[in-house]
Amino acid sequence: MNTALNDATNGVLNETTNTVHKHETGASEFETECGLIHHVAPDNLCRVSVERAVTSESTDRCGRCFPGAGGY
Numbered sequence: 001m002n003t004a005l006n007d008a009t010n011g012v013l014n015e016t017t018n019t020v021h022k023h024e025t026g027a028s029e030f031e032t033e034c035g036l037i038h039h040v041a042p043d044n045l046c047r048v049s050v051e052r053a054v055t056s057e058s059t060d061r062c063g064r065c066f067p068g069a070g071g072y
């Protein structure tokens with residue numbers, strides 16, 4: 001397993017809501033820690049860097065993947 005690649009794409013972005021989730025380490029491609037986006041079509045999801053995504057003002061953090069974020 002390439003840990004450097006995992007570090008670069010350790011988040012999952014739901015493009016329909018512009019919400020960033022944490023990728024569940026070791027799980028399948030779009031599995032998140034909160035499990036909330038199982039029902040979202042893969043076409044609407046993309047792997048992103050959490051570090052990069054959370055600094056974007058156009059995206060929200062999942063309140064369950066990021067305790068204290070205050071969003072859903």
Ligand SMILES: [Zn+2]
Nearest residue numbers: 021034062065
């Ligand atoms: Zn989440």
